[in-house]
Amino acid sequence: MALDEIDKKILRLLQEDAHYTLKDIANKINLSLTPVHDRVKRLEKDGIIEKYVTLLDKKKLGNNLTVYCQVTLTKQTYDTSEGFNQSILNLPEVVECNYVSGNFDYMLKIIIPDMESYHHFHQKKLSVLPEVSLINTVFVISEVKSTTVLPI
Amino acid sequence: MALDEIDKKILRLLQEDAHYTLKDIANKINLSLTPVHDRVKRLEKDGIIEKYVTLLDKKKLGNNLTVYCQVTLTKQTYDTSEGFNQSILNLPEVVECNYVSGNFDYMLKIIIPDMESYHHFHQKKLSVLPEVSLINTVFVISEVKSTTVLPI
DNA sequence: ACCAAAAACAGAATATTTTTCTGTAAAAGT
DNA sequence: ACTTTTACAGAAAAATATTCTGTTTTTGGT
Numbered sequence A, B: 001m002a003l004d005e006i007d008k009k010i011l012r013l014l015q016e017d018a019h020y021t022l023k024d025i026a027n028k029i030n031l032s033l034t035p036v037h038d039r040v041k042r043l044e045k046d047g048i049i050e051k052y053v054t055l056l057d058k059k060k061l062g063n064n065l066t067v068y069c070q071v072t073l074t075k076q077t078y079d080t081s082e083g084f085n086q087s088i089l090n091l092p093e094v095v096e097c098n099y100v101s102g103n104f105d106y107m108l109k110i111i112i113p114d115m116e117s118y119h120h121f122h123q124k125k126l127s128v129l130p131e132v133s134l135i136n137t138v139f140v141i142s143e144v145k146s147t148t149v150l151p152i
Numbered sequence C: 001a002c003c004a005a006a007a008a009c010a011g012a013a014t015a016t017t018t019t020t021c022t023g024t025a026a027a028a029g030t
Numbered sequence D: 001a002c003t004t005t006t007a008c009a010g011a012a013a014a015a016t017a018t019t020c021t022g023t024t025t026t027t028g029g030t
Helices: A005-016 A022-028 A033-045 A078-089 A115-126 B005-016 B022-028 B033-045 B078-089 B115-126
Strands: A049-056 A065-073 A094-100 A106-112 A132-146 B049-056 B065-073 B094-100 B106-112 B132-146
Touching (some): A005 A022, A106 B132, A132 B078, B005 B022, B065 B078, B106 B115, B115 B132
Antiparallel strands (some): A094 A106
């Protein structure tokens, strides 16, 4: 499962644009179609390549507000954690949720239309969860960088 | 540029899997190829569809540590901010960087192999930036949710 | 209400891309 | 040294995207 330099080149290209054709890639790395095809299939099978997705413009979809929620639970038990995790998975506004170290238990990233929708989300969806004790909100004022590209 | 229900169905599918074929989509929403093709092209032209990317498994690539960095700048001036922003764009470990409200100025998300690499990143790449005054690190213990899918 | 224009769609033809197949050369294992 | 495996190239086949033609529906204006 070790990646050689050719695998890395392929992954670097595909991370940037999932619509590069095999020919595009083959040309860029000076190979024929066959090895490129075989390697991509292997990378998919091995799960290095997780999936191909389409990224949409959140603002053009009307999502003009991004916030981080720092959530503290009522208890730090397994059951409490699991209950919270399950609830979060059903909330589409929550695009990231991580259990973290520090002064709070979870860091959430929320993408939502505006302050009014956030108010509603906060009051009716998040703070109502029985596991939630405290929510500290950090508002994003300006996005500097956002990438799905991992360094290889 | 208003999206009708058909556009939304197409976007919902493409968000999940950029490799759905036009035929796949056409079947799922009971249309022929032509309207699906035309709509996708329009959504691309209008920038609703931003790009198609490949998501890789960060752990299989050896990135076993995710951290949030809460950064405070030395000054809140425009020049300081811009200088910091530019530096961040060149750091591949930083996958998110947002200017935020609250007790600190920036929230960063860092994906990195291990604690040792984070130590190096913190000491040699982040804290050395002239605009940086304070760094508070929040370690991710466990990832609960991470999605590129926006609610439509 | 009527007409012209535009938009949305279906089906077929074409071009491009992916996938499979065949074979060769290099590398690895015994 | 020999076999097996791996990596690759080129070509054929299959699948997909793109373009073209034409019909129906919708829209906007009079």
